[in-house]
Every structure is written in structure tokens, then in C-alpha cells.
Amino acid sequence: TAPGCPIDILSPEFLTDPYQFFPALRSKYPVMADPVTGGYFISRHADVRAVLSDNERFTTESLTQRAQPVMCGRVLAQMTGKEHTNKRKIVIRGISGKGLSDQYGSMIRRNAHELIEPFLDQGRVDLVEDFGKKFAVYVTLDLLDLPKSDWEDILTWHSGVAEFITSLRMSDEEREHSLRCSQQLAEYLTPIIERKRRYPGGDYMSALCSAEVDGMQMSTNDILALCMNILLAATEPADKTLALLFHHLLDRPDDLNRVRADRSLISAALAETLRYTPPVQVIPRKVGSGVTDAEIAGYPVDPGTMVFCLTGPANRDPSAFTAPDTFDIDRTDMETARSFSAAADHVAFGTGMHYCIGAAFARVELEEVTNLLLDLLGDIEYEPGFTYRETGLYTRGPEALHLRFT
Ligand code: 2IO
Numbered sequence: 001t002a003p004g005c006p007i008d009i010l011s012p013e014f015l016t017d018p019y020q021f022f023p024a025l026r027s028k029y030p031v032m033a034d035p036v037t038g039g040y041f042i043s044r045h046a047d048v049r050a051v052l053s054d055n056e057r058f059t060t061e062s063l064t065q066r067a068q069p070v071m072c073g074r075v076l077a078q079m080t081g082k083e084h085t086n087k088r089k090i091v092i093r094g095i096s097g098k099g100l101s102d103q104y105g106s107m108i109r110r111n112a113h114e115l116i117e118p119f120l121d122q123g124r125v126d127l128v129e130d131f132g133k134k135f136a137v138y139v140t141l142d143l144l145d146l147p148k149s150d151w152e153d154i155l156t157w158h159s160g161v162a163e164f165i166t167s168l169r170m171s172d173e174e175r176e177h178s179l180r181c182s183q184q185l186a187e188y189l190t191p192i193i194e195r196k197r198r199y200p201g202g203d204y205m206s207a208l209c210s211a212e213v214d215g216m217q218m219s220t221n222d223i224l225a226l227c228m229n230i231l232l233a234a235t236e237p238a239d240k241t242l243a244l245l246f247h248h249l250l251d252r253p254d255d256l257n258r259v260r261a262d263r264s265l266i267s268a269a270l271a272e273t274l275r276y277t278p279p280v281q282v283i284p285r286k287v288g289s290g291v292t293d294a295e296i297a298g299y300p301v302d303p304g305t306m307v308f309c310l311t312g313p314a315n316r317d318p319s320a321f322t323a324p325d326t327f328d329i330d331r332t333d334m335e336t337a338r339s340f341s342a343a344a345d346h347v348a349f350g351t352g353m354h355y356c357i358g359a360a361f362a363r364v365e366l367e368e369v370t371n372l373l374l375d376l377l378g379d380i381e382y383e384p385g386f387t388y389r390e391t392g393l394y395t396r397g398p399e400a401l402h403l404r405f406t
Contacts, residue, residue: 002031002040002299009034009041010168015393018281019325022313031299037168039306040296045317045347047297048309051285053352055080057294058285060354062306066284070164070182071232073225077354083213088357090211091226094204095143095361101368104143104361108368111138116376124383127246127401132239139365140234144227145203146192154231157185161228162236166282166394185231186224193223233358237279240397241366245273246373247398248327250382255329260374266367268329271339271346276327278311278348282394285309312396315346377405 006029007021008014014021025032025043032041042048051058063078076088094103115135119125137151137158146154160181163174170178193209197220200206209223218226249256249269259265285307287294294301301307316324321333334345340363342355349356356362382388383402391399 043313045320048314062286075229136238240279274348275346
């Protein structure tokens with residue numbers, strides 16, 4: 001059987017700097033058993049890809065416990081077969097395809113501009129607390145045609161829901177808090193969904209609300225679950241990715257200058273950010289209950305066990321990328337054009353049938369906001385004395401990013 005847990009993923013050391021443990025995880029403990037949950041952590045690029053590609057053996061059933069209680073129903077990642085194909089098609093319509101930047105570019109820029117404006121005179125901003133979090137919510141709200149005035153409540157409820165999904169261990173109080181947040185978000189969204197079903201507008205959420213599956217409208221509850229799914233998935237990783245991108249560029253002034261002078265490099269810098277520091281570090285799977293022949297890297301894994309795919313170490317696997325611990329926007333072993341599609345070399349968006357449905361939208365959102373910030377902020381540097389810290393085990397990003405600019 002696979003070795004026990006010589007590296008404590010839930011330790012404060014791992015939370016502070018998980019990257020230092022990646023080489024040992026991959027080389028010594030590629031399938032590491034967690035004695036507490038009975039699950040496995042896997043870290044090699046090939047193994048993560050193999051698990052995520054084999055949805056027959058490695059199912060998303062665990063989301064019944066890990067997500068459904070706070071999502072008010074089943075999310076896309078849980079679905080299989082016809083239901084999955086149909087609903088994925090409905091959700092992806094409007095957030096993919098060629099015209100995305102024409103469709104959403106001005107909305108994204110407007111939000112970014114409005115939110116950075118108050119800081120332009122001050123010459124300083126915390127890109128996470130002052131800007132990023134609010135920006136991520138604003139863009140999601142506009143995408144779903146929800147009123148911005150409620151953004152603070154929505155961010156609070158969203159955070160409670162996200163904590164439930166992204167915690168590997170939770171106290172009873174924390175669970176209760178998340179469930180209350182979920183209920184409040186549901187109570188907020190339900191009347192809006194009902195209104196949009198009756199009087200659909202031209203917006204994305206109206207299209208969702210009136211979409212038909214096999215000639216039948218979805219129930220309010222099915223729509224609610226999809227909206228919660230989109231709200232969470234669009235908001236939670238967006239500000240983290242933005243802050244991670246700026247962190248990498250600020251650490252490498254040459255790269256920052258090159259990207260500022262040649263904006264076509266933003267895509268490569270963004271793709272490399274997703275590889276180097278994926279904002280979603282864990283993708284859970286569960287060995288199907290009737291599956292007796294599942295194995296990972298030669299270790300047999302029992303039916304019903306959890307498998308936590310670690311995107312961080314997989315994305316730095318030397319058998320997949322050369323000089324994997326170097327942030328390199330000129331990388332030739334990763335094709336930028338592919339990096340936001342299911343053919344991506346990195347696994348930040350997963351792979352296989354549940355490959356991130358929002359990858360193309362995320363690309364447009366982050367390219368637009370990066371472009372605008374580079375225009376408006378001019379010369380950027382860290383606030384003197386600023387100490388960089390990341391937080392989060394499941395979704396991970398900078399705690400703060402205090403910038404000074406002229
Ligand atoms: C919402 C971790 C924010 C998703 C999830 C239960 C399903 C799925 C993900 C991403 C990002 C979240 N999982 N988005 O990892 O929809």
C-alpha cells in the first residue's frame with residue numbers, strides 16, 4: 001500500500017510554503033495516504049492527468065458531501081452522461097467562443113476602472129483587499145445581471161459557501177456558518193431567478209433561466225444550483241490569480257517592463273502564473289464504489305477512497321516541464337494558445353470531461369484587467385517594507401499586495 005503521511009499537508013509549515021514540499025511529494029510520496037481521512041494526495045503530473053481523465057474509476061461523487069449541501073443542489077462537476085452534456089452546453093453558451101472580449105471587455109474594463117479610480121491620486125493600493133476581491137464580485141454580478149448594490153452581502157455569503165467547499169477539515173460552528181451563508185444566498189437569488197424565468201431579458205442569467213433541457217425548462221432549484229456554481233467558480237479564483245500574476249511580475253522587474261511594453265505577452269504571463277502558482281490547488285475525486293481495479297502509480301486504491309489531486313506539484317513536475325521551478329514567460333514547453341483550453345499542458349483548470357468551463361472567460365477577464373491596470377498605474381513597485389504572504393490550501397493566493405505607483 002501507499003506510504004502514510006510523512007508530509008503533513010494540514011501543518012502550518014505547509015500552509016506557509018507548500019512549494020518547498022513539492023519535490024519530496026512527487027519523488028518520494030507520489031501517492032500519499034492521509035491517515036485521518038483515509039484519502040490520498042497525489043502530486044505527479046502524469047498521475048493527476050490520469051486520474052482526472054478516468055472519470056469512470058475516479059468520480060466526482062464526493063461533491064455530494066463536499067459541495068451540494070451549500071450549493072442548494074447539484075453542480076456541473078457532479079453530473080455525468082446526458083444531464084452533464086446538456087447543462088454544460090447551456091452554461092458554456094455565453095461564456096466561451098470567439099467574441100468574448102467584444103462581449104464582456106467593456107464591462108470588465110468599466111468595473112476595473114471604477115474600482116481603481118479612488119486610488120489613482122493616492123498612488124498606493126492593496127491589490128487584494130482594496131481592489132481584487134471587489135473586482136471579482138463586480139464582474140460576476142454583471143455577468144449574472146445582479147445588482148451591484150448588494151455586493152458586500154454577496155461577498156460575505158460567497159466566502160462562507162467557499163469555505164465549506166475548500167476546507168479539508170471544519171468545526172461544527174464553521175459548518176453552521178457556511179450553511180447559513182448558503183441559505184441567505186439562496187434566499188437572495190431565488191426571487192431573482194423566478195422573475196427572470198417569467199420576464200427573461202437579454203442577459204446571460206435570463207438565458208440560463210429560460211433554457212430548455214430535452215424540451216423542458218429546468219426547475220428553479222436546478223437553476224439556483226447552477227447560479228451558485230457560476231457565482232462561486234467565477235469569483236473565488238479570480239482575484240487570487242490577478243494578485244499572483246502581479247506578484248510574479250513585481251518580483252521580476254524585467255518581465256514587468258516587457259509585459260508593459262508589449263501587451264501581447266500578458267497571455268503568456270497569465271498562463272505561466274496558472275502553471276507556477278495555480279489558484280485552485282486541490283481537485284478532489286473519489287474512487288467509484290464498485291471499482292476494484294483502480295490504481296495510481298502502481299498502488300492499488302480501494303473503492304470509495306478520496307483522491308486529492310494536487311495541481312501545484314503536478315504543474316512543477318520536471319517530467320512535464322523544463323526548469324519547472326522557474327517562472328518563465330518565454331517557456332517553449334507550454335503553448336499559450338492551448339493554455340486556456342482542454343488541451344492545456346498545465347492542470348490548473350483540471351483536465352478531462354470536467355475541465356473548467358470558465359477558462360475562456362477567466363482569460364478575457366484577467367487580460368482586460370491587467371491591461372487596464374498597467375495603463376493606469378504606470379511605474380509599480382511594492383510598498384517599502386511590504387512582506388509577501390500567501391494563504392489558503394485549496395484555493396490559494398496572496399493575503400495582500402501593497403503597491404506604490406507613480
Ligand atoms: C464549485 C474551487 C471555487 C467549480 C465546485 C464545487 C466545483 C468546481 C473547482 C472550481 C473552483 C472552486 N470546482 N469550480 O475547483 O465549479
